[in-house]
Amino acid sequence: MIVFSYFLYYFILIPLSLLPFPVLYLFSDIAFYLLYYVFPYRKKVVLNNIRNSFPEKSEAEVEAIAKKFYAHFCDLAVESIKVFTISKASLMSRLTVVGPDLMKKYYDEKRSLILVTGHYANWEWAAVSIGLYGPHKPLGIYQRISNKFFDQKMQKTRNRFGTILMSTKEVSEFFERYKNELTMTGFIADQSPGKVQNAHWMQFLNQDTPVSYGSEKYAKQYNMVVLYGKITKVKRGHYKVEYELVTDAPNSLAPNEITERHTRINEKLIKAAPEYWLWTHRRWKHKRS
Numbered sequence: 001m002i003v004f005s006y007f008l009y010y011f012i013l014i015p016l017s018l019l020p021f022p023v024l025y026l027f028s029d030i031a032f033y034l035l036y037y038v039f040p041y042r043k044k045v046v047l048n049n050i051r052n053s054f055p056e057k058s059e060a061e062v063e064a065i066a067k068k069f070y071a072h073f074c075d076l077a078v079e080s081i082k083v084f085t086i087s088k089a090s091l092m093s094r095l096t097v098v099g100p101d102l103m104k105k106y107y108d109e110k111r112s113l114i115l116v117t118g119h120y121a122n123w124e125w126a127a128v129s130i131g132l133y134g135p136h137k138p139l140g141i142y143q144r145i146s147n148k149f150f151d152q153k154m155q156k157t158r159n160r161f162g163t164i165l166m167s168t169k170e171v172s173e174f175f176e177r178y179k180n181e182l183t184m185t186g187f188i189a190d191q192s193p194g195k196v197q198n199a200h201w202m203q204f205l206n207q208d209t210p211v212s213y214g215s216e217k218y219a220k221q222y223n224m225v226v227l228y229g230k231i232t233k234v235k236r237g238h239y240k241v242e243y244e245l246v247t248d249a250p251n252s253l254a255p256n257e258i259t260e261r262h263t264r265i266n267e268k269l270i271k272a273a274p275e276y277w278l279w280t281h282r283r284w285k286h287k288r289s
Contacts, residue, residue, distance in 0.1 A: 068275035119278035131162035
C-alpha cells in the first residue's frame with residue numbers, strides 16, 4: 001500500500017500538478033465526457049439531489065444543471081491537484097478576496113474570527129489560502145485520511161501557506177489552546193454532520209436537513225465574530241471570495257440563529273448558480289427521528 005501510494009503521488013499526481021492550466025483543463029474536458037456520458041459517476045444521486053432541491057424545475061432544467069455541474073466538478077478535480085505545486089503568486093492571482101478590510105477591522109478590535117463557507121465553487125483553494133489575505137492566525141479543520149501517507153501529504157499541502165491544521169477530533173482542544181491569540185478558524189458547514197443528534201434541523205433547499213452546530217457553538221463560547229466566505233466562480237480557473245458578516249455579537253442571538261443565518265447565505269448562493277455546489281455529496285442521507 002505504501003509503495004502504491006508513493007508511486008501515485010510522485011509519479012502521477014505531482015507530474016500532473018506541474019502541468020500548465022490549459023493542459024489540465026484539457027484533461028478536465030476529457031474527464032467530463034467520461035464521467036457524464038460513458039461511466040456516470042453518482043449521476044442518480046446528483047439528479048435526485050437537484051430534483052428534490054428544485055421541484056419547480058423541469059426535467060430538462062435539472063439535466064442542464066447536472067451537465068454544468070459535472071463540467072465544473074472536473075475542473076475542481078484538476079484545480080485540487082494543482083494545489084500540490086501552485087505558487088503563492090499564481091494562487092492569489094486566481095483567487096481574489098473582496099473587502100479584506102473587514103478582517104482587519106476585527107483584528108484591530110482584537111476579535112478572533114470564525115469563517116464559514118460551503119462546498120461551493122472552489123472551497124479547496126479558499127481553505128488553502130485562508131492565511132494569505134488577513135492578519136489573523138489561520139486555523140483549519142480537516143478530516144483525517146485513513147491512508148497515513150496521503151494524510152501527511154494533504155496536511156503538508158494545506159498548510160504550505162501558513163494554515164495550522166486540526167483534525168475534526170481536536171477542535172475543542174485547538175480552540176482552548178489558541179484562545180488568547182487572534183485567530184480565524186475555517187468551517188465548512190454544509191457537510192452531513194457526524195453526529196446528527198447534535199445538529200440543528202431546518203429547511204434547506206426544500207428539504208429537512210441537519211446542519212452542523214459547531215461554528216455557532218465556538219462563536220458563542222469564545223465570543224468570536226462569524227463571517228461567511230461567499231466563493232463565486234468568475235470564469236474558468238478564477239474565483240472571488242467576499243466576506244459577509246453573520247454576527248459580531250454571537251451571544252446576543254437566539255439559539256440556532258447563527259446556524260440559520262449562515263445556512264441561508266449558502267442556500268442563496270446555490271439557488272443563484274446551482275451548478276457550482278457539490279451535488280455528488282449525500283447531503284440528505286439522515287432523516288429526523
